[in-house]
Amino acid sequence: MLYLYAARNFSTLVGLACPDPLSNMYDAAYFRATWVLTALDAGFWTAMGIRNQKLRDLASVVFSLFYLIAAEQADEKVRKVRGNITVEHMRISWNKGSQSPYLRFAQRLMRPRLMKWPPREMRIARPPASDYKEPVSAWLYFNGPLSKLKDHNRFILDVPGGGFVAMNPRCNDDKLLAWATKTGLPVLSLDYKKAPEYPYPYALNECYDVYTMIIQTRGKCVGLSGEEVPKIVLTGDSAGGTLATSTTLMIIESGSSPVRRFQGQVDLPVPDGLILFYPALDMNIGSWMSDEQMALIKDRRMRGTNKRIVQRKKFQYDSLVGTPHASDDEDDVVPSSKSRSGPEREDSRVEGKSSEHVRDPAPEYANLGPTTPGASHRPEPMRTRLAMSSMISYFNDRVLTPEMMRAMIILYVGPHNRPDFSQDYLLSPILAPDVLLSRFPKTYFVTGERDPLVDDTIIFAGRLRRVKAAQLASGGTRLEYRDSDALTEGFDEKAVAEVALIPGISHGFVQFPTLYPPAWKLIDRAAGWAEELFAGAERREQERDLARRGLLGRRKRQGGNMDNGEDGENGDEDSPLEMMSIAKAKAKDAKKAAADMERKGTTGGEDIGALTGEGTDGHGQGTRAAYEDEDGDAGPYVAPQLETSSSREKKKAGKRVRTRDEDDKSLVKLASTDDLLGRRMHGLAGGLTGTHHDPV
Template sequence: MLDHLVGKPSSNWKRTQVLLTLLFGWHIIANGLNAPDPLARLYKRSFYRATWILTALDAGFFTAMRFKPMWLRHILSLVFSAYYLVFADDAEEKVRRVRSTISIDQMRVSWEKVAQNPILGFFSKILRPSLTIQDILTIDRPLYHKDLPAIEVYRYYTGHKDTYAQHDTILLQFPGGGFVSMPPPCHEDALSVWAKHTGFPVLSVNYKKAPEYPFPWPIEECFDLYVALIQSKGKIIGLSGEKDINIVLVGDSAGGNITAAVTLKILAHNQQLALKNVIPSVTISSTINDETYGHNDLSNTQLEACHIKVPIGLILIYPALDFEMSCWMSTSKLSLIRAESNTSLFRSGSLDSIWQTKDHLSHVSPLSVVPDLEKKQSLWRRALGIKPTLQQRMADRAHPIRDKVQTRDPWATARLSMTSRMSFFNDRLLSPDLLRAMAILYLGPHASPDFESDYLLSPVYAPEDLLAQFPQTYMMCGEKDPLVDDTVIFAGRIRQAKRKYRQDNPLDENFPSGDGVRVKFLEGMSHAFLQMMPFLPEAHQAAKTIGDWIIDLSETNQHSQTTWVQNNQTRGINNTNNYDTNNNKGHKSEIGDHHVAEIITSEKDMIHRRKQELLQGLF
């Protein structure tokens, strides 16, 4: 063709044409002609592979939904999934179309694959630790809700059956699933690991799901179960009932929302009791038994007069804590993230990555959530081994938008940033369509809540006086999770509330030291990684880390309990009021003893307290 353009046939032009054709093909192979993939560098390789498998399974199960009978559907679901594993683009397109107008049945088919499909369930069970106790318990509601349906609880235990009844620490899990799906069998991969790793009894609640039972039914149901467990000292689940029990609450995703809401409900109840200046004559954790009232239930009046023992710790895993699905972050939230990024609260380098996603003008594209790549060197320079100079590298580098925008000083403190829900709009697991659908189903047809004031719906907006009383809290989330802002902001609010309480009440020696919060981010990962344990190695590590947290909470509680008793014995305080001696977190559970401690003290303590008051008056 080149010799025709020149107008003179020539072998040299033909050889040049062949050479250029080969170079052009090599350029296509090396650089491609397609648009850049926005997810190319967003996830870790292992997590992206796990999402590829999940997407293929979703597409296969969606395709097989129309087939009957059930045995044929179970087989075809796996056959179609195998097809979509090979044709990944078709799987993504299939899932995208279904999610755009997803129904409640499609959600449950997608998220309950392991529990509903016997073939997947069989292979999944092989990979789990063996259990000595695995059954389903039915627990009646307390007397104040006696007309409501009983609560279904799944129980897991790996120790010897004879030792089960002697435990005084249990793990109570509120499973996630968007408030609409995923009963405990869908979480048994993680539950069995925790039961094996800790040796504690593990309970998982099969609370009623939306849309049949919308907000606030799941919170009330889980709260009633907690009260029943504390009241009976675990006797209703087969424990001896001879001593108070310590409960660690665990929740993932929607279950994290319920876990935080139940804790807030407990703290609000205890705070209301304290504000009435009532020193309770009974405490649910220690004095209510069969002989007290002749049954295992409390009436509503009796509950109002009783202090409820607080959990010894919380573990929130990629929790959904904010129903306000806004696009832009408020100045207060952004300032909180900026302030907490300079503290030791977040024990992970991933917070820097999270903060970079908020700085939209530092990228070539304002929608980018990953660092920009430098411009590639030309093929000729790479072939000849010519290295660019420093000036050439600076000139070739893609400049962020900020270099093209004239800024002024006031903008430095009022940066516009999107929420993580919008930043990770293209997430492979938690799309905006799913978030909207779950929120609508959970709220129901008649709800008109105020998202920024109803803290049982959005715990991230809980008042500071309740957050200051939170027990030790552990949080885990993927750094690329659309809900990661909820983890960062909620952890920061707890830390600030505790710090403020410590400043306002420097003489409260029962208030625990430290931040009270520990957060771990998983690099390059998004939502629901605990559902990928069969094919995601990092999920196993995360589950074992959570198991270590549970053990740490139990050991810390035992140590603090011993220290509390020793301190009171040193001061000559006799614990004769039958109050909750197991509450080591200083959340005003010992109302009577707290007042006694301020009166019965040594002269040295009085002088020290007076000095502190004088110093506070000077500053």
């Protein structure tokens, strides 16, 4: 076999053959891993027609060894199958690691010793209010006996990937065993029902019901003590990342409502954090990207992370349409609709400005056409706001192809569902409204830079940052978007979302760390993120407890002062009824005292201010106080004022106070119901017809 291999690949071994184009696209270790995966897929697909199970398992390994040598035949076989792929092909390809006894044996030999306790299979009952009654299957990874579970009040809830049609938790043994060993925490991975037998939204409801059951039972359903509500970090990869994100949106939207409390259900707290590996967040596969999505990718704060992606998109698009290349720092200069003339450049030099600040971002042309009087001597390039999406840029991916994504979405949606791909944010979480994203927990993203789904990660992380920054800028009352390049004071983007783009790799690297060893570092890194999320949740809970204790101490002191006949310093926020009665008594006394003084002819603003407990403005003008008469009718009480000449002049010369709306006229406001995908065709046609208008 070595002789045959050397004879077939002599030119490659001696360096005379042209390299595979995809070998230059990927990292060497990742390309080597995809080479082995392609051979395994081709071998298992070739043997899938054999009926005898034992003979089929053996033939699959033999054929895979052959395809390792005949790499060109393996690529051709895989290309033909993916062109007309079925659910059986996908399940055989993605489940082979857990179903083939030979591959399981090889993985155990190559996998480092992680846990001495094997994973346990579990079944979790549905909550009483669920529409489904069948329990949910899951696997528990815990490095210890089940009796030690009572010592934990936090765990990791994992949702495995597999294109919604394949892969159970045992396909992710490497990742889950490593997390359970490194963190010492229980890791629960769901074995949700797969499409097409159980189409959307069955798997999503399973994830939501499991989370609800864990909160309602305080973790007793998974073996915890049940003394307190456990802290949960949600994780997911690929399709599992989609389900984890949609589950979080369901929890935010319906987990806390008066209807739930009326029905006797407990509120669902938002997860303490999310860790998503290359999630699929947009089920509407399109060729073009909207203006808003591209603006999120080109955000200044993420320029260091996304710079290579933006440069590659520019190069790909410019190569197609023949547009000259712009400078890499075009976003740093002031855009201009007209080219700067010579005198303007000279004036800028006189004023001491460097040419870097006044450089026109328009690309230079090597050959300029003839100039005519009254016309610009520099032709304008074709302007467009469109860019190719990563699904089209990496359509020839060795792991995830457009044909496979199309098949997975069709199978997941099912033959009877007719979802609205432009509005259903539980199907495509990238469309989630801003009001839900404003309550989203901190999220870590890990994805390959050459992944066809990399745009989903960047856009969703950009939306999270933008919504949180707008919420902070507006004081949490409403979402008002400022310029995407303007940094919000006091906003920490790392407290909202962190994105790790791994260069030179694509999809699915967490599933095969045995073939791609660098994935072990990413798995350990994710375990550290989970510990950070739990530590942050503990810190926030301690701060709330301290604040609650401080309020309780002030309330006790307030009660002691009132018993002694003294007025308290400040009202307690936790005792509104008590403070309301105090305010009513004070207002009633102040009203009576002011009426007596008015009858007696006393007009001293100082005395009235002292009796009403309010200050004066220095001219005898008292401030407003609330009162309630004996009949219970509330109304404003205005203390008698001594109107002097100085006060009248001050009234006339009073300055007009600017309102908040006038201060925020420069802000760009986007309706929270605006969806991203619904504006794609508008953005496509608007740039060509000149009818595009920015949303206000």
